[in-house]
Amino acid sequence: MILETLCVGPMQVNCYILASSPDSRAIIIDPGDEKQKIERILKKYCLKPEFVINTHGHIDHIGCDDKFGVPVYIHLRDLVLLENPELNLSVSFGSSFSLKSNIKVLEDKDNIELGQIQLEVIHVPGHTPGGISLLMKKPKDKILFSGDTLFYHGIGRTDFPGASETLLIKSIKMRLFKLSDDTIVYPGHGPSSTIGEEKNNNPFLN
Numbered sequence: 001m002i003l004e005t006l007c008v009g010p011m012q013v014n015c016y017i018l019a020s021s022p023d024s025r026a027i028i029i030d031p032g033d034e035k036q037k038i039e040r041i042l043k044k045y046c047l048k049p050e051f052v053i054n055t056h057g058h059i060d061h062i063g064c065d066d067k068f069g070v071p072v073y074i075h076l077r078d079l080v081l082l083e084n085p086e087l088n089l090s091v092s093f094g095s096s097f098s099l100k101s102n103i104k105v106l107e108d109k110d111n112i113e114l115g116q117i118q119l120e121v122i123h124v125p126g127h128t129p130g131g132i133s134l135l136m137k138k139p140k141d142k143i144l145f146s147g148d149t150l151f152y153h154g155i156g157r158t159d160f161p162g163a164s165e166t167l168l169i170k171s172i173k174m175r176l177f178k179l180s181d182d183t184i185v186y187p188g189h190g191p192s193s194t195i196g197e198e199k200n201n202n203p204f205l206n
Helices: 035-044 076-083 165-174 195-201
Strands: 002-008 013-019 025-029 048-053 072-075 103-106 111-114 117-123 132-138 143-147 184-187
Touching (some): 002 035, 013 035, 025 111, 076 103
Parallel strands (some): 025 048, 048 072
Antiparallel strands (some): 002 013
């Protein structure tokens, strides 16, 4: 399995590229910026993007969604963010972004499959109403792409429209902290962690 992490854009977003093997189809998670950097990884492994998944609808995670000519998956409750420049915060960064790609709507517990890869959608509202994390079920387990819900010793910001600190903390404790302690957490920003590390040492959650 291929799992590549790229740090893209001025907000240093973690973009993830997943594929079963070289010379196959790929999933791109949160291509927020720097299309050329993402394309270099695709070319390195001879990968063809099949679809994009957004963990939520803020501009730093969706900025390159339209650049690959593939469908974009997002949770139903964040659909409006892809269409509204004020809600996706692009206006705050001096632009006016609204998605033109074909959008596919996700719900909690949906399974997304490509080749040998299977991801389960976990709805974790709080940072945005439709924020999701993605739990890998195949070909490996105990891997979580947490988006901007859970970081290494941090949590997502809750000072944006539609955000709620109370709901975010509840989502983490009720949904993510039910996972095995040795589950690796790949967040939307910053270094990776584990569920056990965050249970024991995250100052926002203890």
